[in-house]
Amino acid sequence: MSNIRPKHTTLTQFSVADDCLQIGGMSLVRLAQRVGQTPFYAYDRQKITQRVALLRQHLPGEIHLHYAMKANPMPAVVQHMANLVDGIDVASLGEMKVALDTMMASTKISFAGPGKRAAELSCAIAAGIVINMESEQEMAHIASLGEDLDICPKVAVRVNPDFELKSSAIKMGGGSKPFGVDAERVPAMLARMGELGLNFEGFHIFSGSQNLKAAALQEAHEKTLQLAIRLAENAPMPVRLLNIGGGFGIPYFPGEEALDIVAVGENLQRLLAEVKRQLPQSQIVLELGRYLVGEAGIYVCRVLERKLSRGQVFLVTDGGLHHHLAASGNFGQVIRKNYPVVVGNKIRGSKRETVSVVGPLCTPLDLLADQMEMARAEAGDMIVVYQSGAYGLTASPTAFLNHPPPVEVLV
Numbered sequence: 127m128s129n130i131r132p133k134h135t136t137l138t139q140f141s142v143a144d145d146c147l148q149i150g151g152m153s154l155v156r157l158a159q160r161v162g163q164t165p166f167y168a169y170d171r172q173k174i175t176q177r178v179a180l181l182r183q184h185l186p187g188e189i190h191l192h193y194a195m196k197a198n199p200m201p202a203v204v205q206h207m208a209n210l211v212d213g214i215d216v217a218s219l220g221e222m223k224v225a226l227d228t229m230m231a232s233t234k235i236s237f238a239g240p241g242k243r244a245a246e247l248s249c250a251i252a253a254g255i256v257i258n259m260e261s262e263q264e265m266a267h268i269a270s271l272g273e274d275l276d277i278c279p280k281v282a283v284r285v286n287p288d289f290e291l292k293s294s295a296i297k298m299g300g301g302s303k304p305f306g307v308d309a310e311r312v313p314a315m316l317a318r319m320g321e322l323g324l325n326f327e328g329f330h331i332f333s334g335s336q337n338l339k340a341a342a343l344q345e346a347h348e349k350t351l352q353l354a355i356r357l358a359e360n361a362p363m364p365v366r367l368l369n370i371g372g373g374f375g376i377p378y379f380p381g382e383e384a385l386d387i388v389a390v391g392e393n394l395q396r397l398l399a400e401v402k403r404q405l406p407q408s409q410i411v412l413e414l415g416r417y418l419v420g421e422a423g424i425y426v427c428r429v430l431e432r433k434l435s436r437g438q439v440f441l442v443t444d445g446g447l448h449h450h451l452a453a454s455g456n457f458g459q460v461i462r463k464n465y466p467v468v469v470g471n472k473i474r475g476s477k478r479e480t481v482s483v484v485g486p487l488c489t490p491l492d493l494l495a496d497q498m499e500m501a502r503a504e505a506g507d508m509i510v511v512y513q514s515g516a517y518g519l520t521a522s523p524t525a526f527l528n529h530p531p532p533v534e535v536l537v
């Protein structure tokens with residue numbers, strides 16, 4: 127066994143000047159002054175724009191890109207994104223309202239998620255949003271609401287595929303799942319749909335999330351497209367929308383490497399020829415969340431105190447688990463690993479040391495970095511957590527222990 131711990135790949139999305147991280151065209155120190163408080167989240171709009179451009183460069187031109195806004199629902203981020211992508215995927219009434227406030231055409235917004243309530247469904251029907259149906263009961267509910275409203279609902283069937291996305295940190299398809307309709311039950315559902323007065327748009331097949339292995343995504347794309355072609359044989363109308371999910375991951379932990387997007391794009395190009403032959407009217411959609419925003423965001427908190435306990439240094443900060451659950455290791459991780467964390471105003475520093483970064487909460491779970499090597503920091507210095515543009519603030523229990531919430535800025 128090796129005792130050498132794998133290191134984080136050096137992150138280069140933000141430049142460094144005078145040993146200080148630069149974001150949004152200014153130094154972190156200046157930004158903190160501008161924000162007026164720590165902790166805060168900062169998202170770099172140029173980095174988001176560049177990420178979408180990178181995808182457009184490597185994916186086949188006819189593929190539409192949707193933003194799965196639960197990754198980062200800050201209204202300013204969603205507004206910015208609406209100018210860059212081809213559609214927005216929402217998963218609640220609250221998200222739907224933010225998406226409808228953008229310039230995005232409502233026909234390019236889709237609504238997924240189990241347990242949709244009548245009020246949510248009615249708003250979606252009235253807005254002309256495509257509803258990704260998660261069950262047969264939901265289909266019946268939508269049909270009856272459509273009748274009440276005298277509007278023909280636009281629907282797609284979310285399919286729980288008969289395979290899973292391999293090497294995926296978060297599996298959302300295959301086996302028994304609360305998401306989507308089991309693939310083998312879809313033909314019967316499609317047969318009923320014709321009688322219900324629903325406007326069938328197509329299929330939504332999402333198998334998993336946070337995948338860094340191009341080969342696993344290539345295999346899932348192939349199986350997804352095959353499944354869609356098979357299911358389309360029973361469709362009441364031609365398939366116009368084929369959302370093949372996303373699942374593109376970003377590197378968070380030591381030893382992880384960025385996804386090979388070129389390989390993913392080339393494979394899709396190859397697969398598209400067959401899809402165009404079999405489903406000539408269908409628009410292929412990829413829905414991405416963290417891949418679009420995750421690397422464009424940082425979380426910033428300030429060191430309140432250096433504390434020494436039996437030879438170990440703890441940097442006690444004003445931020446923590448209540449603002450950034452994922453970085454604390456408590457958002458779906460089996461084994462806790464450190465996010466990339468640096469001292470933002472002393473990237474290299476004059477001295478280095480191994481420290482743990484903790485928050486103000488009275489629980490040992492409130493840990494932002496466990497025994498990590500970084501520049502020696504003093505009270506007043508700023509701790510930066512990279513890869514924080516997705517599943518940050520809104521995925522965190524801000525009410526826990528009742529400390530003030532962080533600010534969010536798009537710069």
Ligand SMILES: *Cc1c(COP(=O)(O)O)cnc(C)c1O
Pocket residue numbers: 194196197215238332335336371372373374413414415416417516
């Ligand atoms: C959460 C979710 C996404 C986004 O996942 P990321 O890992 O952020 O890309 C996409 N589609 C559906 C259906 C989701 O539930």
